[in-house]
Every structure is written in C-alpha cells, then in structure tokens.
Amino acid sequence: MMRKIVLSSLAGISLLCCLASPFLFFWGEVSEKDYKWIFLLASFFWFFFASLRALIQKRNQHSDGDHG
Amino acid sequence: MVLVAYIAMSTSQKSTGSESCELPHHNVYYSRISKNIIMATSLSRITDRMDHLYEFDREPVSSDRLQNGACFAGLFAGEHVAATEFVIGAFFVLHGVSLHDLLLGLILGNLLAVLSWTFICAPIATQTRLTLYWYLRKIAGPGLNVIYNLANAILYCILAGAMIAVSATALGLVFGIDIPSLDDVFPSSLGWICLTFGIGIIFTVLAVLGFERLSRFAQVCSPWIFVLFIAGALALLPRLGVHANFDNFFEIARTKIWNGVAAEGQEKFRLAHVLFFAWFCNLAMHIGLSDMALFRYAKRWVYGLYSAFGMYCGHFLAWICSGIMVAAIGREMHPGLMAFEAVGLAGAAGVFIAGWTTANPTLYRAGLALQVITPNWPRWKVTMSAGLLTTILSCFPVFFMKLLDYVAIYGLVLMPIGAIVFAEHWLFPLFKIEQFQTEKNKKNFNGRALIVWIGTLAVCLFLPLHLFFRWLPGYILALIAYVLLHVIRKKEGAKPRDSKEAI
Numbered sequence: 001m002m003r004k005i006v007l008s009s010l011a012g013i014s015l016l017c018c019l020a021s022p023f024l025f026f027w028g029e030v031s032e033k034d035y036k037w038i039f040l041l042a043s044f045f046w047f048f049f050a051s052l053r054a055l056i057q058k059r060n061q062h063s064d065g066d067h068g
Numbered sequence: 069m070v071l072v073a074y075i076a077m078s079t080s081q082k083s084t085g086s087e088s089c090e091l092p093h094h095n096v097y098y099s100r101i102s103k104n105i106i107m108a109t110s111l112s113r114i115t116d117r118m119d120h121l122y123e124f125d126r127e128p129v130s131s132d133r134l135q136n137g138a139c140f141a142g143l144f145a146g147e148h149v150a151a152t153e154f155v156i157g158a159f160f161v162l163h164g165v166s167l168h169d170l171l172l173g174l175i176l177g178n179l180l181a182v183l184s185w186t187f188i189c190a191p192i193a194t195q196t197r198l199t200l201y202w203y204l205r206k207i208a209g210p211g212l213n214v215i216y217n218l219a220n221a222i223l224y225c226i227l228a229g230a231m232i233a234v235s236a237t238a239l240g241l242v243f244g245i246d247i248p249s250l251d252d253v254f255p256s257s258l259g260w261i262c263l264t265f266g267i268g269i270i271f272t273v274l275a276v277l278g279f280e281r282l283s284r285f286a287q288v289c290s291p292w293i294f295v296l297f298i299a300g301a302l303a304l305l306p307r308l309g310v311h312a313n314f315d316n317f318f319e320i321a322r323t324k325i326w327n328g329v330a331a332e333g334q335e336k337f338r339l340a341h342v343l344f345f346a347w348f349c350n351l352a353m354h355i356g357l358s359d360m361a362l363f364r365y366a367k368r369w370v371y372g373l374y375s376a377f378g379m380y381c382g383h384f385l386a387w388i389c390s391g392i393m394v395a396a397i398g399r400e401m402h403p404g405l406m407a408f409e410a411v412g413l414a415g416a417a418g419v420f421i422a423g424w425t426t427a428n429p430t431l432y433r434a435g436l437a438l439q440v441i442t443p444n445w446p447r448w449k450v451t452m453s454a455g456l457l458t459t460i461l462s463c464f465p466v467f468f469m470k471l472l473d474y475v476a477i478y479g480l481v482l483m484p485i486g487a488i489v490f491a492e493h494w495l496f497p498l499f500k501i502e503q504f505q506t507e508k509n510k511k512n513f514n515g516r517a518l519i520v521w522i523g524t525l526a527v528c529l530f531l532p533l534h535l536f537f538r539w540l541p542g543y544i545l546a547l548i549a550y551v552l553l554h555v556i557r558k559k560e561g562a563k564p565r566d567s568k569e570a571i
Contacts (some may be wrong), residue, residue: 036412
C-alpha cells in the first residue's frame with residue numbers, strides 16, 4: 001500500500017513537471033531547448049513510475065485472487 | 069447482400085463437408101437439398117461461433133459488478149484523448165472555422181453528445197444490462213448480427229489504418245519521408261508505403277503478442293497524452309504572437325488561428341458543421357448504442373453524464389490545442405511535425421504512441437468481429453489478418469486526410485441499428501407492438517430491420533444535404549419506418565382473426 005502511494009506521488013509529480021515546463025517557457029523563465037529537455041525527462045519519469053505502479057497494482061490483484 | 073453471399077460462400081464448403089460425416093445416409097439427394105438449408109446451416113454455424121466469442125458477457129451484469137462514477141469519468145477521459153484528436157482539431161482550422169463558431173459549436177455539439185449518451189444509450193443499457201451484441205440478437209436475429217459485426221470490423225480496420233498513418237507522420241520525421249498532401253487518395257511515394265506498412269506490421273505483431281499488456285500501457289499513456297496537447301499548444305503560442313499575460317490571446321485566436329479562411333481546396337465550415345461533427349463524432353457509440361457494453365455496468369442511467377469528461381477534455385480542449393499547433397506550423401496537416409515543433413522529441417514520440425495505443429484496441433475489436441468468418445482460426449491468426457488489412461488501408465492517405473468525412477460515414481452506416489434498437493425498446497411498448505418477435509419466433513433474420521437499415525442508408529445517400537447533417541433525418545426516418553412496418557404487419561395479422569371473430 002505504502003509503495004503504491006509513493007509511486008503514485010512520484011508519477012503525479014513527474015506529470016506536474018511535464019505540465020509546468022511549457023508554462024515556464026511561455027513566461028520566459030526557461031529557454032525552448034530547456035523546456036523540451038525538462039518535458040522529455042519528466043515524461044520518462046512519468047512512464048517509469050506510472051508503469052511500476054500499474055505493475056504492482058496488477059501483482060496485488062493477482063495475489064488477492066490467489067488467496068481468494 | 070454481398071456480405072451475406074460471402075458469409076454463405078465462405079462457410080458452405082466446410083459445412084457441407086462436415087455434414088457428410090455426421091449424416092449416416094448421406095446421398096446425392098441430400099447434396100441437392102435446397103440452397104436455403106445449406107445457407108441456414110452455415111449461418112447457424114457462424115452465429116454459434118459468434119455466440120461463443122461473446123459468451124463471457126452473455127448474462128446481464130449482476131448488481132455486485134456495477135462500477136462507480138469515477139470509473140466512468142476516467143474511462144471516458146482516457147478514451148477520448150487519442151491520436152485522431154491531433155487531426156480533427158487541426159482540420160477545423162484548415163476548414164476555415166471562425167473562433168465564435170468553433171467555441172459555440174464545440175460547447176453545444178459536445179453537450180448534445182453527452183445528452184445522447186445520457187438519455188439514449190445509458191437508459192437502455194442500465195435496464196437491460198446487456199451488450200448491444202446480445203440485445204440486437206434478440207431484436208434483429210443472429211443473421212443480421214453477423215452482418216452488423218462484419219460491417220463494424222471493416223470500419224474498425226479503416227479507423228485503425230488512419231491511426232497508423234498518424235503514427236507514420238511522426239516516424240516519417242526520423243527518416244525524412246514526406247507525408248501525402250491533403251488531396252491525395254493514393255500513396256504519394258514509395259517511402260510512405262514502406263513506412264505505413266512497416267508500422268502496421270509492427271503494431272499488428274505487438275497486438276498479437278500482448279494485447280492486454282498494451283492495453284495497460286495505454287492506460288498509463290492517456291494522462292500524459294492529454295498533458296502533451298496542453299503543453300504543445302502553450303509552447304507554440306509565443307510563435308503566434310500571444311503575450312505572456314494572455315491579453316491578446318483572443319485577438320490572435322480570431323485573426324491567426326480560427327480566422328475563418330479555409331485552406332486551398334478545403335470546404336468552408338460554419339457553426340452547424342462544428343456542432344454536428346462534435347455531436348456525431350461518436351455516433352456509433354451513443355446513438356448507435358455500442359457503449360451499452362460500458363453502461364451496463366453503470367449503477368444508474370445518469371452515469372451517461374460522465375461522458376462529459378471525455379467530451380470536454382478530448383473533444384474540446386484537445387481539439388483546440390491541435391488547432392493552435394497546426395496554425396503555428398503554417399497550417400500544414402502533419403501531426404508528427406506539429407508535436408515535434410511544439411514539444412520536441414517527446415512530442416513526436418507522443419504522436420507515435422497515441423497512434424499505437426489507439427490502433428491496438430481497434431485492431432483487437434476488428435479481429436474479434438472478423439473471427440466469425442474464419443472458422444477454427446486461432447486468435448493470433450485472426451488479429452494478423454485484421455492487421456494486414458489495416459496495414460494495406462493505412463497506405464492510402466485518403467482515410468487519414470479525409471478523416472472527418474470518414475467519421476461521418478462510420479457513424480451513418482451504424483446509426484440505423486441504434487434506431488431499430490431504440491424503437492423496439494421504447495416505442496414498441498407505446499404502440500402495443502410485441503417486442504423481440506424475431507427471438508420468440510426463432511428467426512435468423514429480422515427482415516424489417518434489414519429493410520430499414522438498407523433503406524435508411526439508401527435515402528441518406530441521396531439526401532440533398534451535407535454529409536455531416538444526413539444522419540439526423542436518417543435516424544428519424546429509421547425510427548418511423550421500423551415502427552410503421554410493424555404496425556402494418558400487426559394490422560395485417562389482426563385482419564383474419566377479426567374476420568373469424570365476426571363469423
């Protein structure tokens with residue numbers, strides 16, 4: 001359960017970074033090149049954490065099913 | 069009719085062959101038995117096979133399996149932010165839609181779509197707790213169900229082909245392959261053929277290897293793809309001249325994005341076009357009742373309102389975002405380039421992934437529907453065949469470049485079935501017409517349903533209206549015609565009884 005919460009939070013933060021980066025570029029806080037790099041990195045983390053969360057969720061479902 | 073003939077032909081050889089093994093007194097006489105019997109046997113085999121495929125959802129959903137509203141909100145939001153959104157929103161710009169027409173058209177059109185889900189699809193689904201497949205089987209008979217399934221399969225293949233083409237625009241950037249122009253019907257270059265063919269084969273093989281894994285991957289992708297749309301639009305606004313405080317946003321939107329000027333060779337769209345498109349974009353799902361499969365899990369019919377999450381995230385925000393992106397890259401219909409210019413490498417990857425994750429379930433559904441005419445084929449073989457057909461179709465840019473027209477045709481073809489089911493469910497009790505006569509009489513075909521389906525499409529073909537507007541009079545016509553045909557039959561059936569009673 002704890003692992004799921006941590007992974008969900010990390011995935012959420014990554015997605016927020018994805019969303020924040022174009023705003024930072026739009027307001028002139030970062031350059032276009034930097035914004036694209038931030039978006040790419042944040043996307044990578046999103047996929048990593050969200051996939052891991054989905055995997056754990058699936059495993060939990062399986063183990064619940066086995067016990068049930 | 070061609071489809072009926074094909075089904076009969078494709079299975080008649082096998083069925084006669086196997087019949088000969090089963091019958092101890094097989095002789096020449098039997099082989100000359102009327103073709104109708106052979107066709108009926110073939111049809112019964114096909115319907116048996118099809119029933120077996122959909123067996124898992126044959127029973128109405130039980131109360132303990134009903135889902136909460138959040139589940140529907142998430143499902144709709146994920147499903148309606150797809151690869152096609154990159155194309156549709158951009159096409160509104162190319163068709164010269166003005167800002168006023170776009171906003172009003174999308175608000176009203178999406179509202180009508182939500183109301184269609186809420187008042188037409190969800191009530192029937194929550195009352196019957198059945199999928200359209202099983203409910204249509206009761207109403208129209210297994211024979212018509214086979215035709216409906218095949219029509220659906222072909223339409224799904226075309227749609228998946230368009231998704232592959234969208235992905236190809238992203239990968240084409242890597243290989244420097246030019247994408248076809250707006251008016252192209254046939255492949256414009258060998259590079260495009262190789263690209264779409266390669267992607268199509270890869271998508272098909274991956275769908276065969278792990279459909280379920282890909283579906284889970286698609287769930288992970290959908291929130292990110294939505295963010296990609298927002299990021300892409302926002303990042304390209306400075307290029308269009310929008311200030312950091314947004315003070316000139318509406319002026320830029322009116323003059324540089326949705327400026328009311330159609331691109332060369334493109335038809336000018338107005339409010340009614342946008343409104344009707346937003347409404348019928350998922351016609352097969354709401355009015356056509358395909359989403360009964362979804363809403364049979366809803367606790368109440370008002371859950372139809374959750375479709376607003378899909379409509380206003382995907383068919384409102386994402387379409388606006390793709391419109392901004394296409395305007396910023398010089399009004400070129402190139403989803404891959406659009407996203408690459410806006411978000412860089414992640415953008416191009418996003419378009420590719422969006423096409424992939426949308427094509428995957430579409431390929432699966434097409435394979436499932438095609439399985440009825442492929443006796444004893446394993447699942448992988450059917451998906452491969454559907455994938456091959458889809459791959460060939462994806463080479464033709466007409467399906468991608470005329471996506472708006474194709475979406476209209478897709479909905480139009482399946483819409484009469486929705487009208488037939490609606491009439492049988494709601495109007496028959498009102499007119500005191502007996503429901504489910506086809507099932508009660510154990511008939512394979514509901515002839516009146518077939519006449520209404522074909523007749524409605526024939527009338528729609530010749531209606532002197534724009535393609536986008538034809539479905540509505542067609543739907544009303546189908547409703548009236550189906551009820552009227554049954555009223556006439558009821559009166560005809562009552563006549564002899566009346567005369568007997570008089571005697």
